[in-house]
Amino acid sequence: MKKESKEGISRKTFLKQVGLGFGALGTGIFFPGSLSAASFLSGSTNNPKNVVVVGAGLAGLAAARELKANGHQVTILEARNRPGGRVSTLREPFPDGIYAEEGAAAYSDSYTEALKLINEFKFEKIPWAMPEEGIVYHLNGKRIVSKKGEAIDWPYELSAKEKGKDPFALVQMYIIDTLPKETGMPDLWDKAPVVNFDKTSLADYLRKQGASEGAIKLLQNTMWFAAVPEGTSGLSMAMSDFGFFMGGMPFILKGGNDLLPKEMAKQMKGELHYGVEVKTVEDLEEKVVISAVENGKNTTYEADEVIVTLPLKVLKNVTFKPALSAAKSKAIEGMPVLNSTRVFIEVDKPFWREEGVTGLVFSDLPLMNVNAYHNAKDPENGAAMLESYVVGERAEELGEMGEQEAIEQQLQEMKKVYPEVQEHFTEGYVKAWSEDPYALGGPSWPGPGDVTAYLKDLQSPHGKIHFAGEHTSILRSTMEGALRSGIRAAQEVQES
Numbered sequence: 001m002k003k004e005s006k007e008g009i010s011r012k013t014f015l016k017q018v019g020l021g022f023g024a025l026g027t028g029i030f031f032p033g034s035l036s037a038a039s040f041l042s043g044s045t046n047n048p049k050n051v052v053v054v055g056a057g058l059a060g061l062a063a064a065r066e067l068k069a070n071g072h073q074v075t076i077l078e079a080r081n082r083p084g085g086r087v088s089t090l091r092e093p094f095p096d097g098i099y100a101e102e103g104a105a106a107y108s109d110s111y112t113e114a115l116k117l118i119n120e121f122k123f124e125k126i127p128w129a130m131p132e133e134g135i136v137y138h139l140n141g142k143r144i145v146s147k148k149g150e151a152i153d154w155p156y157e158l159s160a161k162e163k164g165k166d167p168f169a170l171v172q173m174y175i176i177d178t179l180p181k182e183t184g185m186p187d188l189w190d191k192a193p194v195v196n197f198d199k200t201s202l203a204d205y206l207r208k209q210g211a212s213e214g215a216i217k218l219l220q221n222t223m224w225f226a227a228v229p230e231g232t233s234g235l236s237m238a239m240s241d242f243g244f245f246m247g248g249m250p251f252i253l254k255g256g257n258d259l260l261p262k263e264m265a266k267q268m269k270g271e272l273h274y275g276v277e278v279k280t281v282e283d284l285e286e287k288v289v290i291s292a293v294e295n296g297k298n299t300t301y302e303a304d305e306v307i308v309t310l311p312l313k314v315l316k317n318v319t320f321k322p323a324l325s326a327a328k329s330k331a332i333e334g335m336p337v338l339n340s341t342r343v344f345i346e347v348d349k350p351f352w353r354e355e356g357v358t359g360l361v362f363s364d365l366p367l368m369n370v371n372a373y374h375n376a377k378d379p380e381n382g383a384a385m386l387e388s389y390v391v392g393e394r395a396e397e398l399g400e401m402g403e404q405e406a407i408e409q410q411l412q413e414m415k416k417v418y419p420e421v422q423e424h425f426t427e428g429y430v431k432a433w434s435e436d437p438y439a440l441g442g443p444s445w446p447g448p449g450d451v452t453a454y455l456k457d458l459q460s461p462h463g464k465i466h467f468a469g470e471h472t473s474i475l476r477s478t479m480e481g482a483l484r485s486g487i488r489a490a491q492e493v494q495e496s
């Protein structure tokens, strides 16, 4: 019997609609009613504190907003000259009004905290749906174009029950249908049965459900969440990818995803200091002293309490006094990040449309996944962009080479999929998160065992110093996780 979602569409249709390389699923549908919201501080404080928040990404902005709303005095210190951190929309280098995301690509309708803000600010959401046809695959040396209603003969050795199925059907069979309902309850991450998945890699989880090696390869090359199947904790995959991100339709904000942090920052204009790179945070018990370099000059700030929202690998470059506990230092050192690099290939027009394809590519080439942007003011005749999205070791390699070399390499790779790209190519641009001094990597990405080994230590306060950021959330590598972590840290400060 066909199972109906609350929107009245079949699971399979839903999967296809929300797929677009985001995987596909949805606990909003698969585990209805279980997506608990983060709890906000209640009422104004009668013990106002002077709080410094380090970092104006979503975690820092959410923490500062909560504290301010509840009567605390807040100062935000941000090293860059813009808010949003890893939510960053590129507009400047591109012609014809094109914009593209160099960081977070999509929100999800299951993001309760993000949605509250998006609704409050009245931003327009553009659903990001999986095209029904015209996806180009380049797998095992074979170029394949998907056609509506036609099953693809995948160039992998698949078992009898896998043959003829698309990657969404495999995800349904091996993941969605097998995960327990607790997957949609982030607060239960450290309880059985979900916590038991932590020591199991995504690849082993799939094997245990009966997936063949060919099916695992197919998912690795077509589903973003499965890009490093041996290096992904089954628990974080279950909670963050399936319990949350894919709990609803993915969408982008019209005008760019950074509109959200920008608006939050606008509302904190008086409290936000740009160009302040924090170097040392010292807890002197009666106060906390923050030493920083502000526009080239040494400076200090003082606070009753501090919330540090720096990305995982940046934390290693900040001095904490007294020194962080051995367990916390080990967690910062040990928790992996998934490096990610986006190489943007600007072209004079969306030439791929002549072939009747969408521009979207999934491949096992060093090119990896390609997203197409044709959001020029005149989308038919204006410039367009193909973006090669690369994660893992290849992302680091691209980051370490010169920008022109990286563009040239990915352009050559792109020619294997779109031979005519060279004649349309105008400019290239590279964003390697591992080379960004204020990120030093992509989002946190726990491997097998890492959530249970490190998450609680990453979250725990150190005297009057509190910690937030996506890496302190079970909803790792999401904007929602970052927002919730900021709210959690604000609560800690209020209650301490």
Ligand SMILES: Cc1cc2nc3c(=O)[nH]c(=O)nc-3n(C[C@H](O)[C@H](O)[C@H](O)COP(=O)(O)OP(=O)(O)OC[C@H]3O[C@@H](n4cnc5c(N)ncnc54)[C@H](O)[C@@H]3O)c2cc1C
Residues within 6 Å of the ligand: 054, 055, 056, 057, 058, 059, 060, 077, 078, 079, 080, 083, 084, 085, 086, 087, 102, 103, 104, 105, 106, 107, 276, 277, 278, 279, 309, 310, 311, 314, 340, 341, 433, 437, 438, 439, 441, 442, 443, 468, 469, 470, 471, 476, 477, 478, 479, 480, 481, 482
């Ligand atoms: C390539 C990529 C794709 C992604 N895709 C998605 C997606 O599709 N959907 C989704 O939900 N999430 C996605 N994410 C994850 C999402 O972007 C993050 O989870 C979220 O933005 C992290 O917010 P944060 O506040 O924890 O960290 P950040 O945004 O990194 O904020 C930390 C802030 O600290 C500042 N800082 C750093 N060092 C210092 C210093 N010494 N002193 C002062 N300030 C400093 C930084 O400049 C930054 O502004 C993606 C991330 C990347 C990198």
